[in-house]
Structure formats: C-alpha cells, structure tokens
Amino acid sequence: MAETKTAAYICTGCGIGDTLDAARLAKVAKREGKMALVREHAFLCSDEGVAAIRADLEGEEAVTHVMLAACSRRMKTEAFHFPGAAMARANLREGVLWMVAEGEAHDEVRREMADDYVRMACAELKRLKVPAGNPDRGDARRILVVGGGVSGLTAALEAAEAGYDVLLVERESELGGWAARLWKRMPSREPYGEPAETGIGQLIERANAHPRIEVMLGAQVAQTRGAPGRFQVRIARADGSTAEALCGAIVQASGFTSYDIARLPELGGGIHAHVVDQAGFEALARQANGAPIRRADGRPLKSVVFVQCAGQRDTTGKHLPYCSGHCCGTSIKQAMYLRDADPEASAMVLYTDLRTPGMGEDFYRSAQAKGVTFTKGVAQAVEAAGEGLRVRLRDLILDEDALAEADLVVLATGQVANAGVDLDAWEAAVSAAEKGDAAAVAKKDELAKVSVLNLAYRQGPDLPQLKYGFADSHFICFPYETRRTGIY
Ligand SMILES: Cc1cc2nc3c(=O)[nH]c(=O)nc-3n(C[C@H](O)[C@H](O)[C@H](O)COP(=O)(O)OP(=O)(O)OC[C@H]3O[C@@H](n4cnc5c(N)ncnc54)[C@H](O)[C@@H]3O)c2cc1C
Ligand code: SF4
Ligand code: SF4
CATH class of the missing domain: 3.50.50.60 (FAD/NAD(P)-binding domain)
Known part of the structure; x- marks a missing residue:
C-alpha cells in the first residue's frame, strides 16, 4: 500500500482571501495539522486549481490524502472528485465567512473559527483511509426488463436510448401487453376529444429494431441471484431451454390481470x-x-x-x-x-x-x-x-x-x-412446510408458480407488496443496510 502523504489546499476565492488570513491558515495546517504539503490557490475549483491537486496526486509528490479549506463539502463535488484519494474539507466559506457577522468586532471569532475548521479537517484527514472500493461491487450495465407491455417497452427504449444494453423478457409470444389488445386509446393530446391510435405497433417496432435491446418472447425469469450491479438471472423459455444473463438492474413491468x-x-x-x-x-x-x-x-x-x-x-x-x-x-x-x-x-x-x-x-x-x-x-x-x-x-x-x-x-x-408471490402467505407456507405440513409444501409450490423474479433470497421470491397487492420496490432484500434494491 502507498505511504500516506497529506496535502492541504487553501482556497482564497469567493472572498475567503479578502476576509481571512490565508498565510495564517497555511501555518495552522502545516504546524498544527502536520500537513506534509500546503498550497494556496485563488480559485481552487477552476480547471487549473483541480489540475494542480491532480498533479500532486499523480505526480512526484504522490499525495494520498487531501484537505481542502474552501467551501462546504456539499459544493463542487464533481470538480473535487478524486476517487483514489482520502479527502477532508474545511468549510471556510459557508461555515465561517457566511456565518460570522461582518466588522472588526468579530475578527477574532472569525479567525478562531477558521483556524478550528482547518485543525478539525486536518485531524479528520489523518484518520481517513484511502478508499479501497467494495470487492463485492458489480458494475454490470445491462438492464433486465421483465414484461413487454407499454411500460416495459418504454423502459427498455428509454434505457437503450440512454446507452444501456437491455434484455426484455416477455412471458407471452408477442410484445404489447394490454395496449396491443385495444382498438383505440384515450387521447393524450389536444383537443382531447376523440379516441386516438394506440401507437403500440411503432413502440414494438422500435424495440425490436433497437441494436441495444434483446427481446426474449415466451420467456420468464426462473431465478435471480446476486445483488445490484451483479444480478445473475436465469431465463426459462417456453420451449424448455434456459439462458443466463448478468444484469446490473431490473425493471419489473409485469402489469396486471x-x-x-x-x-x-x-x-x-x-x-x-x-x-x-x-x-x-x-x-x-x-x-x-x-x-x-x-x-x-x-x-x-x-x-x-x-x-x-x-x-x-x-x-x-x-x-x-x-x-x-x-x-x-x-x-x-x-x-x-x-x-x-x-x-x-x-x-x-x-x-x-x-x-x-x-x-x-x-x-x-x-x-x-x-x-x-x-x-x-x-x-x-x-x-x-x-x-x-x-x-x-x-x-x-x-x-x-x-x-x-x-x-x-x-x-x-x-x-x-401481477406482483408475484405475496410474501406474507409465502412466509406462512414456508414455516409450516418446515414443520412437515404436507399441505403447506403444496401451497408453497403453488405460490411459487406466480413468481415474477424468483429471487434467491431468504426474504422470499418477490418484492413485498403494498396494501392492495402492488409490488413495493422500496425494500431491503440484501444483507446490508440499503433501500436501493436495484429493482424498479
Ligand atoms: C380494456 C382496457 C382498455 C384500456 N384503455 C386504455 C386507454 O384507452 N388509454 C389508456 O391510457 N389506458 C387504457 N387502459 C390501460 C392500459 O392499457 C394499461 O394501463 C397499460 O397497457 C398497462 O401497460 P403495462 O405495460 O404496465 O402492463 P401490461 O399491459 O399488463 O403488460 C405487462 C406485460 O408483462 C408480461 N408479464 C407479466 N408477468 C410476466 C412475467 N412473470 N414474466 C415476463 N413477462 C410477464 C405480460 O405478459 C404483459 O405483456 C386500458 C386497459 C384495459 C384493460
Ligand atoms: S467555490 Fe469553493 S473552491 Fe471554488 S473558489 Fe469558491 S471557495 Fe474556492
Ligand atoms: S373504479 Fe370506478 S371510478 Fe374508478 S376509474 Fe374505474 S369505473 Fe371509474
């Protein structure tokens, strides 16, 4: 692992240099904060300022830990994006300049606060580790869309247009869902007076012709393993064959009956x-x-x-x-x-x-x-x-x-x-089946038949359902604390 090397960057832009003594702050960072390298810059978030930091990270200085004394840590996050470095920020602009009243009477408070912000950020920085990344993280960019009705087709086309590869899995032998069975649709444009063409034919044509979309008809998800970014999905086709796919996210658009x-x-x-x-x-x-x-x-x-x-x-x-x-x-x-x-x-x-x-x-x-x-x-x-x-x-x-x-x-x-398995009924059947109840085993098998995602998780094969049986995608189904399931 690279040796730790700290660097402090004091920005004098946004009025910081006019109100605070940057040289004094640099001294605080050097002497008290024990920063190995200290620099001042008049406009740190400019291309030139960011390039200077990057040069220290990637060049001879081999800096690993960066302390920015500038604005709030919520600001300029895109400019100050250094994924391989540890970073702490001293909020001089919002936290000091904008907080302390103007005038000489407040100079001492302002000075002391600024010094403290720099001391705290230096102390924080020295305790940080360079981010190692998550070895379990997956970065598959392909999106699985389950259901080829108007919702699934729209999701697939939007994702494909945004540059993602899409696997569209439809249970029936044709795309379109309910929309393909309509004569006309309610109008969605002015003057809202006449039934309108459904437009579903064009949507289907566009999806079939899109180079980023693969359509599988007569197919269902037989199993979903893994986690967001690395779902391993087994697709079962009506002819008995199966296919495996690696997907980063899933869109459930299984519609209704x-x-x-x-x-x-x-x-x-x-x-x-x-x-x-x-x-x-x-x-x-x-x-x-x-x-x-x-x-x-x-x-x-x-x-x-x-x-x-x-x-x-x-x-x-x-x-x-x-x-x-x-x-x-x-x-x-x-x-x-x-x-x-x-x-x-x-x-x-x-x-x-x-x-x-x-x-x-x-x-x-x-x-x-x-x-x-x-x-x-x-x-x-x-x-x-x-x-x-x-x-x-x-x-x-x-x-x-x-x-x-x-x-x-x-x-x-x-x-x-079509939300899949009701997890309350599933849990009841599973616990009764574990106690050897034969009827519960049959019930569990029966329930499993309607599963949409067949998740291989202990929480059950589908997303939980809201009050009236609609799938709830805001759900923790992975063994870490997140509400981001990767299933939409
Ligand atoms: C008679 C009728 C008339 C309507 N008229 C209008 C109208 O005029 N204007 C309007 O705006 N709306 C109308 N609607 C409503 C509109 O048609 C629907 O809201 C819309 O088509 C729903 O699209 P969807 O893609 O969400 O669902 P669906 O059309 O239900 O599509 C879901 C798709 O997912 C597939 N699927 C389901 N489960 C699985 C699975 N496990 N694996 C793989 N695939 C699966 C289904 O086969 C289906 O193709 C009407 C609805 C009906 C029933
Ligand atoms: S926005 Fe932040 S980094 Fe940019 S000049 Fe102002 S204080 Fe400095
Ligand atoms: S449930 Fe009744 S009120 Fe609601 S849209 Fe249908 S017909 Fe109209």
Missing part, C-alpha cells in the same frame, strides 16, 4: 354471453374495424350499458376495494366507438361518480356532445330479456329503481397487479 368477470354473477358476469368486460368490448371493436360493432353472435349492437366500478371500490370485502383509475375513461372511449360507428346506437354509462381527471373532462364533454348518456346510478342485477339483457338499477338522482334494456352489458372490472 383483469379482475375475473365470473366473480360478478349478480351482474351477469360468467353467466350471460353478452355480459363482457372492457377487454371483451375492445375485442369486438377491433373485429368491427370501424364498422358498426356486432355482438359475438353477429347481432349489430343497438344499445349498450356500461356499468362502472363493477367489483371495484367495494366496501363489503368481496371484491376489489380500490379504483383502477382508467376504466371511467375507457368506458367513455368505448361508448364513443359505438356512437361513432353507428349514431343510431344508444350508449349509457352507469356510474356513481365519474373519474376523469385533467383533460379527461374534455373527453367526457366530447362524449356528451356525441350523444352518450350518463346516468348516475348503481346496477343491481343483469338478467336475460329475450335476445338481449335487462339491467335493474337504482337511479341515484331520482332515488328510484329503474330498468334499462341492452343488447350488451360491459362491466368495468378492475386491475389485479
């Missing part, structure tokens, strides 16, 4: 063929390709009721307690599909309160202008009525029961996050 419509039998879900969820209606619209939309049995749709918050914002504990956020806008958009393709068709949106934040209000008004009917009410039951359906509802404005006839009912069911 639609809440199972069959859990809403009271609204006809899973019972009537012509009660569909919003994804079902997108499929019918895609099939129609701009022409009047037809039901699965080929009958042209003349009336559709869109039921908002179906199995969402539930207070009974039976369904999802939260709001999925997009489905008010999605129903408004879908009602427009219907009216745009056939102005004779009736579209009723049945809601308790519509959530159309920001420019969503303009979109909502545009739907009203197109003749979409918005009824404040709650659907109580959906039943068969001849060739169509009858919706029993409570009208919340008139405060009375009412009926609505429809060819098709669309339920705005919610999103269930």
